[in-house]
Structure formats: C-alpha cells, structure tokens
Amino acid sequence: MNPEEGPTRRGFFGNLFVAWAIFLAGVHFAGAGAVRFLFPNVLFEPPLxxxxxxxxxxxxxxxxxxxxxxxxxxxxxxxxxxxxxxxxxxxxxxxxxxxxxxxxxxxxxxxxxxxxxxxxxxxxxxxxxxxxxxxxxxxxxxxxxxxxxxxxxxxxxxxxxxxxxxxxxxxxxxx
Ligand code: FES
Missing domain, CATH: 2.102.10.10 (Rieske [2Fe-2S] iron-sulphur domain)
Structure with a gap:
C-alpha cells in the first residue's frame, strides 16, 4: 500500500470490528460481574x-x-x-x-x-x-x-x- 493513500476501507472495517469485539467483551464481563454481585456468597455457619x-x-x-x-x-x-x-x-x-x-x-x-x-x-x-x-x-x-x-x-x-x-x-x- 502506498502510505500516501491512507488506510484502506477493508483495514478500517477490520479495526472497527476488533474495537467492537473488545467493547462487547468488556460489556459482557462487566454485566456478568454485576449479576454475580446480586448473588453474594452466603456462608452457612452452624449456630454459635x-x-x-x-x-x-x-x-x-x-x-x-x-x-x-x-x-x-x-x-x-x-x-x-x-x-x-x-x-x-x-x-x-x-x-x-x-x-x-x-x-x-x-x-x-x-x-x-x-x-x-x-x-x-x-x-x-x-x-x-x-x-x-x-x-x-x-x-x-x-x-x-x-x-x-x-x-x-x-x-x-x-x-x-x-x-x-x-x-x-x-x-x-x-x-
Ligand atoms: S497451627 Fe501451628 S501448631 Fe497448630
């Protein structure tokens, strides 16, 4: 590629796809963490x-x-x-x-x-x-x-x- 031509259309969409994938993965993990937060660990200790x-x-x-x-x-x-x-x-x-x-x-x-x-x-x-x-x-x-x-x-x-x-x-x- 001639550097003066700038990024190709294909390269632009490829980068966009990767950025979206990373973003959605982040949202997924954040969401999973939020849902997990709604169900805290409960320890069933015997009575004292x-x-x-x-x-x-x-x-x-x-x-x-x-x-x-x-x-x-x-x-x-x-x-x-x-x-x-x-x-x-x-x-x-x-x-x-x-x-x-x-x-x-x-x-x-x-x-x-x-x-x-x-x-x-x-x-x-x-x-x-x-x-x-x-x-x-x-x-x-x-x-x-x-x-x-x-x-x-x-x-x-x-x-x-x-x-x-x-x-x-x-x-x-x-x-
Ligand atoms: S915990 Fe160290 S001797 Fe019991």
Missing amino acids: SFKAGVPSAYAEGVDESFKSSHAVWLVRTLSDPLSDRTGIEGMYALSTTCTHLGCIPNWQSADVKFKCPCHGSGFRMSGMNFEGPAPRPLERFRIVRADDGQILVDKNQKYQWEKNQWTSAEAYLPV
Whole structure:
C-alpha cells in the first residue's frame, strides 16, 4: 500500500470490528460481574450455641461428636484443678482451634493429648499447651445446663486460661 493513500476501507472495517469485539467483551464481563454481585456468597455457619444431650450420656474423657459440626470437644473429667474444680466431676467445652495459627488438632487417645498436624503443638486433655509453638492453651466455651436438662454450649462466650477465666462459673459444668 502506498502510505500516501491512507488506510484502506477493508483495514478500517477490520479495526472497527476488533474495537467492537473488545467493547462487547468488556460489556459482557462487566454485566456478568454485576449479576454475580446480586448473588453474594452466603456462608452457612452452624449456630454459635447448641444443645449436646444430657451429661449422663458422656463417659469420662474426650467426646468428638461436635468436632466437625461445631468445632468443639466436650470433655468429662473427675477433677479439673486448672479451673479450681479439684475433685469436682464435670464437663467443659474446648475449642478445636489451635492457638498457634488456627489449624485443627487431633485427639490422640493413646497419648492422652491433642496434637496439631500443622506445626506439632501438643495440648493436654485440659487444653493446656505443653509442646510445640502454640503460645497458650486451647480456649474453652460457656457450658451450662438448659431448662430441659441438656448441656448447652455457647460459643459466644469464651474463656482463656491465661486470663484466669477457666475458673468462671460457666466455664465448667459440674455433673
Ligand atoms: S497451627 Fe497448630 S501448631 Fe501451628
């Protein structure tokens, strides 16, 4: 093409077509984004408080029935010196969230400890940390008896050992 002739008709329409294609693609993606915006992600979180049956249904030790559904271990013990309940049989609700970086430890009944698979932190049945990088014990949640006699666990209220909160009245349920 002679440069002095300017753009050809064919070239002009070709460029116009490409420009329109880009424009329409942009409109399409913007429209799709707008429609997606009308349907935000909805997370179906389990309720923060739940009933867990009657205390007599629990044997001494760690119960994992609510680990997956509510991220809680229920522990029944004959005595809990760490909460000032030496010699008082009762139950507490332990958080399954590792206090290092938030992974979920596993209960190892043979070793009588919770072991975090991420960086190796270990916690006693009480929730007390004793090995690995976890800087503090597992947290406990409010545990009381509901009007119908069932255990009621309330995750809206947590208790931290390092703040001397495990001795709070509703951090431990005598049975
Ligand atoms: S998250 Fe549990 S040890 Fe790191």
